[in-house]
Amino acid sequence: MRPHPRTPGMPRIAPRHPAAGPPAVVRGVEDALAESESERQTDHTRIEVRGELDLDTIHVLAEALTAADGPVVIDLHRVTFADCTLVHALLGALPHHELTLTDRVPTQVHRLLDASGTRHRFTFSPAA
Numbered sequence: 001m002r003p004h005p006r007t008p009g010m011p012r013i014a015p016r017h018p019a020a021g022p023p024a025v026v027r028g029v030e031d032a033l034a035e036s037e038s039e040r041q042t043d044h045t046r047i048e049v050r051g052e053l054d055l056d057t058i059h060v061l062a063e064a065l066t067a068a069d070g071p072v073v074i075d076l077h078r079v080t081f082a083d084c085t086l087v088h089a090l091l092g093a094l095p096h097h098e099l100t101l102t103d104r105v106p107t108q109v110h111r112l113l114d115a116s117g118t119r120h121r122f123t124f125s126p127a128a
Contacts, residue, residue: 033057036064044071044100050078058085065093072097073125077104087116100125 034051045068049061065072072093076082086109093099100123113119 034060036060038064038068044073045069046073046075048075048078050080052081053079053086053089054081054083055085058089061086062089062092065089065097068097070097071100073100073102075102075104076106076109077102079106079109082106082109082112084112084116087112087118091118091121094121099123102126 034049034053034057036047036049039046039048047061047064047068049064051057051060053061061074074090079086090099103124103126105124110119113122
């Protein structure tokens with residue numbers, strides 16, 4: 001399917017009737033790729049996330065955070081797109097984990113944290 005001509009690259013939301021349930025997102029499989037890799041190290045769990053993080057794919061990070069215990073280091077340097085669902089997932093994990101983001105965070109993610117006023121909530125450190 002082609003994206004809507006007014007919003008290049010963005011998924012189209014199908015019209016819905018109030019009784020029809022949530023809207024269906026029309027999106028190609030190649031557009032919604034994200035994956036994570038978790039590795040338990042001596043004093044923390046390291047999670048590397050790759051791809052696009054949005055409403056359709058944030059579950060990849062959320063599941064990795066749920067499975068982790070103790071301090072967590074998150075490497076986002078291979079994230080190609082992120083929206084507010086990333087901030088929501090990170091803030092949701094704060095009560096359960098001590099989160100550290102590697103300092104290789106993409107510029108877009110830095111802007112997202114700045115715009116949401118949440119950058120100060122996270123610790124940044126060199127990649128582990």
